[in-house]
Amino acid sequence: MVYNYIFIGLLILVAAAFAAGPLVAVALLSPKKRSATKSETYECGVLTVGESWVKFRMQYYLYAILFVLFDVETVFLYPWAVSYGGLGFFALIEMIIFVVMLLVGLAYAWARGALRWL
Amino acid sequence: MSPFDMTMTPETNLMLAQSIYYDKVDLWLWIRWGLYLFAGFFGVFPLIVAYIVLAERKLAARFQDRIGPNRVGPFGLLQPFADFIKLIIKESIVPKGANGFVHLLAPMLTLISAFLVLAVIPFGVGLAPVDLPSGVLYMVSVSSIAALSIFLAGWSSRNKYSLLGAMRGVAQLVSYEIPQVMSILPVILWAGSLSMVSIVQAQQYDQGWFIFSPPGILGFVLLLIASIAEVNRAPFDLPEAESEIIAGFHTEYSGMRFGLFFLGEYLNVFAVCCLTTTLFLGGGSLPFQSYFAGRAEHMLAAPFDASKDQILKLNAHHEFPLNPGSGFRIEITNEAGRSEAFQVSHRTGNDLYLLANRPVDFQAGANARVTAAARPDFASPWHFSNLIMIPVFFAKVFFLIFVMFWIRATLPRMRADRLMAFAWKTMVPLAIANIFLGAIWYEIVIRPAGGYGHKLVGWAVTGPLTLAAIALVFRINRNSYQANDPERRPTLISRTGESLLAATTQGQ
């Protein structure tokens, strides 16, 4: 079973080489005329104003946390789904309890307005 | 109508001919892998993707009542090569202060993730590059790397608009990944396995395409929408739209670096369509092929118990291509649900001799009901049904890609807040409801008789439930569409209750 992953490892290496190939060709074939104007950051054609950072909003972090929690829930759901055929009715009830708990959390976030992106 | 008469008796020990499980890496496997890698992955797929790009341009043109590129070759067929040459000879400009290594790494990560998804997809019988036992989970985890690559692209450009676009892009990808992985769950429930090959086999021989069921239809639609959002295509292409935030996370990418992003995006489109085809459309199988699968039920003459390296004799009195090397093997299932597959060793007249290279124990009692079916041997790639399965598979994939192009040409871009609200408030509850609808379908249709159960009863029960779930979710969401209600415009209000927009007009 491990030997299957050797193919995956080879695939990663060859894909990286495949992506690097055209870049090598670019390094060989393209002109290299550097200038100060070309290397500036782009801001609709005018000079950049202000520091190069953005005001961070809490929405990004909240979405990331919600994603982690539902991802972990999915990780619990996958083995349950695979072994569902050999389990009885009680497994369904247990999973319903688990999912309902998380849905209650989602409903709370929804009602508190945490899911709003403004 | 019984092809087999199961008088199985274990013969005395004979040596194994070969193992049908690839436990060891032998020369044939290296050759196979080499062929897959170099002819398939880095030869055929980039060509397909290049022509998908051309097809999109021409189709979008036709949707807009014009002709696409038609100058370069006959009907513009050499356009991808012209684009490639143009991108290579352009200067690659990197903004000053940008982290050069990360700037290069980001598009490579997208490409690598798309190739890794393609590595588990069964394109035909025995044609999955690797058949991982946890294929679906592997595919899900590999496609979650794409979010990271977008963030790296935006961060390494040292451009605040790039960064903003990248963060929005990551938020969008992360939000739509949950419906994507959850909509696959009913499929896994029904197939009972995470291996892609098993899922295709379940659709091909047992249950028919998974889309032919109400939870399947809902899951298919959810997977398609979530996948369109995951690959940043319209109407979800806010992070990379040229008119929105300059060009989002790939503002500072020019020349071949942008070309790599472009290639990666369309490769992702191809990979995601292949995935949807495999999971819901039975990748490679014809629509009602499961009704013609050879299943037969028999009573065992005597329960048998064979240890390793034994030969089982099966009396098959039907003309059936069951010779060794024909690409078929015999799968025997007892009523407890255990099944074992046996390779055909040799055949004399009506007697089939099967190799047992794993110990089997079908001592299920005197009245053991056992079924036998002939299955293609997925270990042998030179199977004649590939001549049909590969074109059928690609026909389905290209149809789904056409649907994606059609959606892009038709629908306008979604606003950021509606995009997020749609993911979290509509799709996640629907996906969760779909899981339990899938469980209900399983209980009605699959558990009683392995896919041949009461499909009409299943439709009658799950159909109204599915419609009710969709109606409920949309009704809950109806009140949060602020745009519908002109009296409920959002305002900024500080803690003490005074409006922070008091000095300005109310945006008439």
Add this chain to the structure above:
Amino acid sequence: MIQALFIALSAFGLLMALGTVFARNLVNAALFLVAFFFVIACQFVLLEAEFMAAIQVLIYIGAVTVILMFGIMLTRNIQGDETTTVSKRWRLLGLGAFGTVCTVLVLGINAYQPWTDLAVRPEFPVTKDSTTPRGQAILSMTPTVGREMMTRYVVAFELAGLLLTAALVGAVVLAQHDSTDIVNAKAEKPGTEPAVTGS
């Protein structure tokens, strides 16, 4: 061959971990950490636990790294080159602690099973046991995890669900605490609009 693979992978992983600790820029440190997570996933594969490997990539690289990046950007001016430096005194103490941990690990592992015996991975023989639950567990992990989770470890599973919900509620409460409340305000009747009405 697996042994050589393990050694190479571990050496690479150690380099990535050292890169995480010594990198100046925080996002570079996070990238080294991503590589280290990937190395851990490869180690899981070598141990024939591919379910764990897939979950490692999915949760750690897919989700935790995103949170880490957002966290870095929340608290720092990331495009500026704020570096993290450690004073000399703490460096010596750190080295001492590292040496202690290494010694304890080496002596402990060596006492449990001598180094020389670890050279050969035990083959899992295909015997009559392949059909038992334990045999099936070793041959394919995911259905076993599901089965055990639903029968033997149900209470832990439900408690994990409770923990996740608590984390969700806590995150919502904390995040809303110090941002301005954005509410839907019903517009007042036209005659009593306080703002300037453009006509």
